[in-house]
Structure formats: C-alpha cells, structure tokens
Amino acid sequence: MTASGAAARRAARSGPSAATPGFLAKQARIFGALIVRETYTRFGRDNIGFAWIIVEPVMFTLAVIVLWTAVVEKQGGHDVPIVAFLLTGYMPLQMFRHGVMHLLRCMQVNAELLYHRDISVLIMYLARLFTELIGAFGAFVITTTLFVLWGLADPPVDIPFMIAGFLVYMFFVCGIAILIGALSERSELVEKLWPPIGYITVPLSGTFYLLHWLPPEARDILVWFPLVTGIEMIRGGYFGPDTPVYYEWEAAVITSMVVLALGLFVLRGARRHVEAS
Amino acid sequence: MIRAIDIVKDYPVKGGARRVLDHVSFEIGPGERLGVLGRNGAGKSTLVRILGGVEKPSSGRIERDMSLSWPLALHGGFHGSLTGLDNIKFVARLYDRPVDEVLDYVADFSELGRFLREPVKTYSSGMRARLAFGLSLAIDFDCYLIDEVIFVGDQRFHAKCRHELFEKRADRAIVLVTHDPHILGAYCNGALVLHGGRAKLFLDIGVALEVYAAL
Numbered sequence: 001m002t003a004s005g006a007a008a009r010r011a012a013r014s015g016p017s018a019a020t021p022g023f024l025a026k027q028a029r030i031f032g033a034l035i036v037r038e039t040y041t042r043f044g045r046d047n048i049g050f051a052w053i054i055v056e057p058v059m060f061t062l063a064v065i066v067l068w069t070a071v072v073e074k075q076g077g078h079d080v081p082i083v084a085f086l087l088t089g090y091m092p093l094q095m096f097r098h099g100v101m102h103l104l105r106c107m108q109v110n111a112e113l114l115y116h117r118d119i120s121v122l123i124m125y126l127a128r129l130f131t132e133l134i135g136a137f138g139a140f141v142i143t144t145t146l147f148v149l150w151g152l153a154d155p156p157v158d159i160p161f162m163i164a165g166f167l168v169y170m171f172f173v174c175g176i177a178i179l180i181g182a183l184s185e186r187s188e189l190v191e192k193l194w195p196p197i198g199y200i201t202v203p204l205s206g207t208f209y210l211l212h213w214l215p216p217e218a219r220d221i222l223v224w225f226p227l228v229t230g231i232e233m234i235r236g237g238y239f240g241p242d243t244p245v246y247y248e249w250e251a252a253v254i255t256s257m258v259v260l261a262l263g264l265f266v267l268r269g270a271r272r273h274v275e276a277s
Numbered sequence: 278m279i280r281a282i283d284i285v286k287d288y289p290v291k292g293g294a295r296r297v298l299d300h301v302s303f304e305i306g307p308g309e310r311l312g313v314l315g316r317n318g319a320g321k322s323t324l325v326r327i328l329g330g331v332e333k334p335s336s337g338r339i340e341r342d343m344s345l346s347w348p349l350a351l352h353g354g355f356h357g358s359l360t361g362l363d364n365i366k367f368v369a370r371l372y373d374r375p376v377d378e379v380l381d382y383v384a385d386f387s388e389l390g391r392f393l394r395e396p397v398k399t400y401s402s403g404m405r406a407r408l409a410f411g412l413s414l415a416i417d418f419d420c421y422l423i424d425e426v427i428f429v430g431d432q433r434f435h436a437k438c439r440h441e442l443f444e445k446r447a448d449r450a451i452v453l454v455t456h457d458p459h460i461l462g463a464y465c466n467g468a469l470v471l472h473g474g475r476a477k478l479f480l481d482i483g484v485a486l487e488v489y490a491a492l
Contacts, residue, residue, distance in 0.1 A: 026373075033370035040363055041356065115347040115354040116371055117330030272333055 030118055034127035042102075042131055053139045057094070058146065061086045065152070080210065080243065083153040084144075088235050089207040091140040092169050096205055096227060097198055099132050099173040103181030104191050107270055114271070121271050122264070125178055133170050162237025168249050169230025172256040179263030185270040206231035211246040219246060226252035279328065279345060279420055279450070280304040284337035286323055297323050298334070299474030305420065307343060310451040312461040312482070314489045315471030321454045322350070322424060324471065328452060329422050343419035343450070349409050350424040357398030361389060361408055364397055372416045379415040386411035386441070402429045414441055420450035425457060439464075458486050 043049030061083060068082050106128055107114070107121050114121075147153040156162050184190040202208075206228035211219045222228045229247040236245035284301045287294040297320040305311050315321045326332045328339060329348040347354050355364045362380070369379040384393060387407040397405065406427045413421060421442065428435060442451070443464050455461055461468060461482055468485035470477050472492050479485035 029373060030371060033367055036370070037356070037359070037363070037367045040359060110356075112353050112355055112357075114331050115329070116368070117345075117347070118371065 026118070027123060030123055031127055031130075034113075034119070034123065035131055038127055038131040043135070050135065050138075053094075053135055054142050054146075057087070057090055057139060057143050060090060061143070061147070080239070081153060083147050084156075084238055085235070087140065087144055087147065087153070088238050089231065091136060091143070092166070092227075092231055092234060093202070093205055093207045094139075095133055095136040095170060096173050096176075098136065099129060099177040100180050100194065100198065102128055102132050103177045104184045104194060105188075106181050107185050121267060125181060125267065129174055129177055133173065137166065137170075156238040157240030158237040160237070162234050164249075165230050165233025165235075165237055165247075168233060168247075168252050168256075169227060172226035172230065172252060172259070175256045175258075175260035175263055177263075178267060179259055182263050182267035182270055185273050186266070204228065210235065210243070212244045223248050224251055224255075226255050278304055278306050278340070278342055279452075280340040281324075281328060282338050282340065284324070284327060284334045284339070286320070286327060286332070287335045296474050298327070298471075298476075300337070301471075301474075301476040302337075303469060303476060303478050305450050305452060307419065307450055308448045309467065310453065310465045312465035312468040312485070313452060313454045313471065314456070314461070314468055314485060316492060319471040320474065321471055322348075324476075325350075325422050325424060325452060325454055346413045346416070346418040346421045346423075348422040348424060349413055349427050351402055351405055351426055351429070354409060355397045355405070358396050360396055361387075361393035361400070364408070365393070365412055368412055368416065374416055379412070382415040383408065383411040386414060386437070403431070403434065407434060410438055410442075414446075418449070420452070423451060423453045425453060425455040425460065428460075461486065 043053075064086055065082060103125060106125055110124055113119050113124055144153065144156070148155050180190065180194060184194070204222070204225050204227065206222070206225070211223060211228065211232055214222065223232070223246045229249055229252040232245040232247045233249065236243065236247070281301060281303050284298050285296065286298040287296050289295075301324065303311075313321050313324060323332070325348045327334050329345065330339065331348060331353070354368075356367075359367070365380055365383050366376050369376045384390075387393075387404075387410075389404060389407060392400065392404060397408070400408065406429050409427060428438065442449070451464070453460070453465060465482060466480070468479045468482055468489075470479065470485055470489050470492075477488070479488065
C-alpha cells in the first residue's frame with residue numbers, strides 16, 4: 001500500500017465531526033443500515049413478523065365487533081362506526097405501547113452495536129422508533145384498507161387531517177419513548193415499572209372514547225394530553241366534519257418538545273452506563 | 278496516528294469506584310504494532326474498548342486520525358439472531374463498503390460456506406473468529422484492535438490470519454492484547470505493560486516480558 005493509498009483510505013473513512021453535509025450523509029447511511037437491520041430483527045426475514053402486526057389488530061377488531069354487536073348495540077350504543085372507531089383507537093395505542101416498550105434498555109440490549117463506534121445511542125433509538133412507528137402506520141393503512149374492501153368500514157374522509165393527527169400522536173410517542181428508554185438505561189426499576197404505568201395511562205390515551213361523549217369538565221382536562229388530542233384529530237379526519245372532535249395541537253406539540261428535550265438530555269449520558277460485554 | 282491522552286477509567290463498585298486505568302497515555306503510528314500485556318483484570322480489554330470507542334473513558338480522550346477497527350474479540354460486533362450474511366451486509370453498509378465485494382471476501386476468507394446462512398448465535402468460537410477477522414480485513418482498516426482470544430481455532434486459521442494481517446498488510450498498525458510471548462516477540466515492535474492502572478511502554482519486547490514476568 002502506497003502512502004497516497006493510505007491517505008485516500010483515511011480521507012474516505014475518518015468522517016468530519018461537525019454538522020457538515022458529509023456528517024449528515026454519514027448519519028443517513030448509518031440510519032439506513034440500522035433500519036434494514038431493525039426490519040430483519042423485528043419482523044424477521046420471512047415477513048411473518050410483519051404479517052403478525054396486521055393479523056393481530058384484524059383479529060382484535062373482529063373479536064370486539066362480535067362483542068359489540070352482541071352486547072353493546074342492543075343497549076343502544078353510540079352513534080359512531082364501530083370498526084373505524086376501533087382501528088383509529090387500537091392502532092395508535094399499539095404505536096404508543098410498542099414504541100415505548102421497544103426502546104426500553106434499547107442500548108443495553110443492542111450493546112453489540114456499540115462496537116461500531118460511529119453508531120451513536122441516539123441514532124440507535126431513532127432507527128428503532130422509526131421502524132416501529134412506520135410498521136404500525138403501515139399496519140393501520142393495510143388493516144383499514146382490508147376492512148374497507150370487506151365493506152365493514154367506510155374509507156377515511158379527510159386523509160390529510162387524519163395524517164396530521166398521526167404526526168401529532170407519533171411526535172409525542174417519540175418524546176416519551178426516548179425519555180422512558182433513556183431512564184431505563186440508568187435504572188432497571190424503570191423497565192419493571194413501565195408495564196403497570198403503561199396500563200394506567202391507557203385511559204389517558206383517548207383510545208376508548210371520543211371527548212364529545214365525556215362531561216365537559218373531563219373533556220377540558222383530557223384535551224391537554226397530547227395522545228388524546230392526536231387521537232381526536234385522527235378520528236376527526238377519519239369520520240369527517242359530522243363527528244365533533246376537540247383538540248389542542250399546539251399544546252400537544254409543545255408538550256412533546258419538552259418531553260423530547262428531557263429525553264435527549266437524559267440520553268446524552270446514557271453511554272457511560274453501558275458495560276459492553 | 279491514534280493517541281490515548283490521559284485516560285482514566287473508573288468503574289462503580291460497592292461503596293465507591295475502582296480505578297482500572299489511571300492516567301494512561303500513549304500513541305500508535307502507522308505500521309506500529311503494540312502488544313498489550315497485563316495480568317487478568319489489569320484493564321487490557323477495557324483499554325482496547327476505550328480505544329475503539331465502545332466505552333467512554335471517565336476522563337481523558339482518544340484522538341484518531343487513521344481508521345480504527347472495532348475491537349476484534351469473541352463477543353461484540355455481531356447480532357446473534359441474524360445470519361452471518363445479514364451481519365456482513367449490515368457492517369459493510371455501516372462502513373460504506375460495496376456489499377458484494379465484502380461478502381465475497383468474507384465468504385472466501387472465513388470458509389464458512391452454508392453456515393453463513395445460519396444465525397451467528399449458532400456459531401462456535403472458531404467460526405465467530407473467522408467471521409470477525411474476515412469482515413474486518415474486508416473493511417480494510419489502518420489500525421486493528423485485536424484481543425488474542427480471537428486466535429482460537431486450528432493452525433490453518435492461525436496461519437491464514439498471520440499471512441493476511443502481519444505479512445500482506447505489513448503497513449497496518451495493530452494493538453494486540455496478548456499473554457503469549459511468542460506472538461508478542463514475533464509480531465510486535467513495542468509493548469505496553471499494564472499494572473495497577475498504570476501503563477508503561479517498552480520498545481524492547483524482551484525487557485517488557487521480563488517486567489511482566491516479575492509482576
């Protein structure tokens with residue numbers, strides 16, 4: 001190897017460290033490599049895993065429809081299309097639950113990745129979140145399409161508004177998942193505590209109600225929860241203007257930004273807490 | 278050049294901290310081969326992991342202006358439930374190398390054949406070593422971080438590693454953690470002896486081995 005060859009190798013490899021285009025291109029490359037890897041580990045090479053995240057909500061929704069038609073409707077149920085109501089509640093809830101769950105101790109679990117020093121903990125987190133959220137959103141689209149084709153649901157009315165709702169919802173999921181994940185790297189207690197906390201927060205996620213059904217006092221409080229606002233927007237977009245929804249998206253975005261900033265702050269020191277084996 | 282500047286590493290233990298590395302400084306230039314000697318628990322692996330950026334030092338810093346491999350050891354760097362092939366593709370993408378070329382090289386070097394389609398967690402130590410070694414050679418670093426435990430396996434694999442790394446790539450720098458006086462004498466032109474958190478650099482391997490034996 002000649003000296004110029006060695007210099008070329010160096011130039012090709014030691015990336016710039018500031019926020020230059022070269023740095024961003026490198027991060028994008030690492031992110032892409034991680035996404036492919038995440039897709040294999042999360043969903044498997046045979047795609048059974050991805051099929052499952054569609055089969056699961058389809059089965060859940062069908063089961064609830066049976067219950068609903070057998071019990072609830074006879075007692076005079078609410079005037080809302082049940083299938084679409086369940087899909088717009090259950091799929092975002094899965095984003096929230098899986099998003100946080102899969103970031104618990106994400107760095108410790110993937111310690112072998114830290115052997116490749118260009119992989120930062122943040123980009124590990126982002127790659128996993130991205131895979132999880134895009135997977136769940138894809139499952140929502142496919143599942144909804146299936147139910148529409150089967151004639152069990154009407155297609156969404158205002159798709160851009162629905163997607164805006166998803167973005168608001170997912171932004172908060174990103175913030176809370178990074179915060180809880182970063183805390184779990186420091187303390188195993190967080191990992192143990194999350195499942196019960198996750199269940200307790202389900203009522204605060206807006207999954208099983210429209211704010212319109214609730215007394216105004218409850219509505220005025222719950223609307224400030226980012227997940228509730230997100231779901232209301234998703235449903236407002238899906239059902240169209242005939243269904244009254246309540247949302248405070250600016251507050252949701254600001255809350256999410258604060259949570260995300262906290263999460264990034266806690267995550268910054270996380271790498272010191274790993275002892276890679 | 279790779280520079281370790283005033284590295285300190287403390288690990289939390291019951292009732293305080295244990296200092297594994299205590300103000301360690303040294304540097305490695307292109308083509309230099311440094312053996313790292315030390316008793317069990319002297320901080321050899323910790324030092325290599327800090328050099329490689331796997332762990333952060335408690336204080337001090339590492340400057341790297343040549344490309345540096347990940348620490349080649351029996352563990353780390355691979356995802357157990359992914360196949361050898363998927364791991365190779367991932368690492369090739371990560372280090373921005375043409376995936377096909379890397380695959381061909383590693384398949385040829387490692388002689389793993391159909392095992393490349395099996396999850397890495399099913400591999401024996403020797404198979405892991407062949408995969409790790411082949412892959413790092415395919416990526417082609419300026420400096421290699423190697424834990425001698427990776428020299429498991431048969432004589433033929435040893436000979437192949439020696440040929441590929443020490444002869445064909447004689448211009449590459451190497452940091453080699455070892456207990457083996459023979460490897461040290463044959464391939465290293467300097468030795469770092471770790472003891473009590475301190476590091477001492479010897480350019481005479483014979484002297485280094487005497488000091489190490491006297492610890």
